[in-house]
Amino acid sequence: MGNSCERPERGMESGMISVDKWSSGSQAYFLTHLHADHTVGLSSAWKHGLLFCSRLTSRLFPCKFPDFDLSLLRVLRVGSWHSITLTTPSSGAPTQVYVKPIDAHHCPGSVMYLFRGKFGYMLYTGDFRWEAAGNEVQSGRTMLLDSLKKRTLNTLHLDNTYCNPRYSFPSREVASKQVVDIITSHPDHDVIIAIDSLGKEDLLLYISRTLNIKVWVWPERLQIMHILGFRSNFTTQTTVTRVRAVPRYSFTTETLEGLNKTRRTIGIMPSGLPWPAKAKEKSVNVFGSSSCSERTAQTSNDDSSNDTISLEEGSIKRYGKYIYVVPYSAHSCFSEIKDFVELLRPINIKGIVSSASCHIDPCYYFDHLCGTQQAFWRSHQKPDNEDQGGNTVEDDVREGDVHSPYSVVRRKKRAMEFFRVSRVQVMRRRSHGSKITDAADDDDE
Ligand SMILES: [Zn+2]
Numbered sequence: 414m415g416n417s418c419e420r421p422e423r424g425m426e427s428g429m430i431s432v433d434k435w436s437s438g439s440q441a442y443f444l445t446h447l448h449a450d451h452t453v454g455l456s457s458a459w460k461h462g463l464l465f466c467s468r469l470t471s472r473l474f475p476c477k478f479p480d481f482d483l484s485l486l487r488v489l490r491v492g493s494w495h496s497i498t499l500t501t502p503s504s505g506a507p508t509q510v511y512v513k514p515i516d517a518h519h520c521p522g523s524v525m526y527l528f529r530g531k532f533g534y535m536l537y538t539g540d541f542r543w544e545a546a547g548n549e550v551q552s553g554r555t556m557l558l559d560s561l562k563k564r565t566l567n568t569l570h571l572d573n574t575y576c577n578p579r580y581s582f583p584s585r586e587v588a589s590k591q592v593v594d595i596i597t598s599h600p601d602h603d604v605i606i607a608i609d610s611l612g613k614e615d616l617l618l619y620i621s622r623t624l625n626i627k628v629w630v631w632p633e634r635l636q637i638m639h640i641l642g643f644r645s646n647f648t649t650q651t652t653v654t655r656v657r658a659v660p661r662y663s664f665t666t667e668t669l670e671g672l673n674k675t676r677r678t679i680g681i682m683p684s685g686l687p688w689p690a691k692a693k694e695k696s697v698n699v700f701g702s703s704s705c706s707e708r709t710a711q712t713s714n715d716d717s718s719n720d721t722i723s724l725e726e727g728s729i730k731r732y733g734k735y736i737y738v739v740p741y742s743a744h745s746c747f748s749e750i751k752d753f754v755e756l757l758r759p760i761n762i763k764g765i766v767s768s769a770s771c772h773i774d775p776c777y778y779f780d781h782l783c784g785t786q787q788a789f790w791r792s793h794q795k796p797d798n799e800d801q802g803g804n805t806v807e808d809d810v811r812e813g814d815v816h817s818p819y820s821v822v823r824r825k826k827r828a829m830e831f832f833r834v835s836r837v838q839v840m841r842r843r844s845h846g847s848k849i850t851d852a853a854d855d856d857d858e
Pocket residue numbers: 446448519520540705
């Protein structure tokens with residue numbers, strides 16, 4: 414490998430690895446984290462191959478997939494290179510792929526995956542938060558740069574959930590203080606906070622420790638808290654606390670209106686979204702029933718009929734009589750995404766979120782950081798990949814016209830799958846599997 418003016422040997426062939434995608438046809442499967450929009454197609458009955466994940470994700474895994482064959486799980490140590498022996502689909506020859514998980518600071522167990530091999534370097538962020546001021550990001554920055562060793566990152570698959578300058582919000586530390594301020598300014602109210610089945614634990618811990626109270630969670634969530642080591646801050650007894658963390662799907666304006674008939678209650682929605690929903694939707698579950706998903710409420714718009722009180726960007730917003738939306742996000746805001754891209758300056762950049770509506774191809778904003786190289790590689794890379802008789806990673810991940818700044822894609826694609834392979838190749842993999850070993854940091858292909 415050389416500098417950014419040189420060309421990578423070739424793209425990774427399809428049929429080798431998949432990240433957060435669970436259909437058959439790959440030799441190794443990588444899970445970034447356990448939110449439901451990253452596990453579509455994964456079930457307790459899934460048996461397509463070995464599944465690689467972080468240690469914490471492996472510990473949480475049985476909570477979500479209780480009957481899963483755990484012998485298929487392979488734990489990867491965060492911050493270390495691991496070597497995996499795979500088969501090159503086009504030639505049948507063995508090849509080494511190296512992978513290093515890096516903390517994504519999104520939810521417990523979440524990691525990015527940095528891959529390297531004959532295809533060059535490729536980073537798949539999964540969902541991630543890149544808070545520039547945080548010590549964790551500083552160590553992540555060092556780890557990424559040390560791992561790349563001044564070599565070019567060929568492809569960056571990027572969490573583009575908030576890849577738009579209008580998405581501007583503070584650090585989670587600041588947002589946590591905002592939440593506590595809301596709670597303390599309502600001393601006679603009960604408080605419900607919308608959370609997912611995983612994530613935003615730091616916010617709840619901050620509330621618990623700052624106010625010296627326990628936070629109610631539902632029984633399954635308490636089990637997860639115990640696995641994470643948080644035993645003293647949470648309870649399932651409603652009588653011992655006025656602060657309750659409830660499933661996002663149950664957090665509705667109707668719920669709040671119903672609760673207020675018997676007891677004064679406010680709701681707090683931690684989310685990076687600049688507004689929550691249209692007023693006309695308030696009789697239904699305005700925040701959806703998602704898992705990860707700050708992003709599921711993004712079908713909302715700025716309909717002038719809504720009763721959201723929109724303050725300046727990054728501040729608390731009021732929705733109706735009872736709901737506060739606080740800019741606490743597990744995803745990176747635009748400035749953080751920009752900082753991340755500027756750090757890595759990849760040749761190719763792809764958004765991993767491509768649902769309809771407002772998601773934007775990251776190239777629209779960051780082409781100047783990698784655009785000329787992208788154009789170069791796009792115009793030069795295809796013949797080589799055709800020679801291999803298959804698609805490239807980029808072909809498999811791409812949807813819509815990447816040259817169109819607002820390429821709206823019809824369906825959400827949460828991952829990449831590096832090529833479909835023949836039935837013979839699938840059978841070969843089933844019989845041989847893939848082998849993984851730790852690799853020294855200075856190992857190279
Ligand atoms: Zn997520």
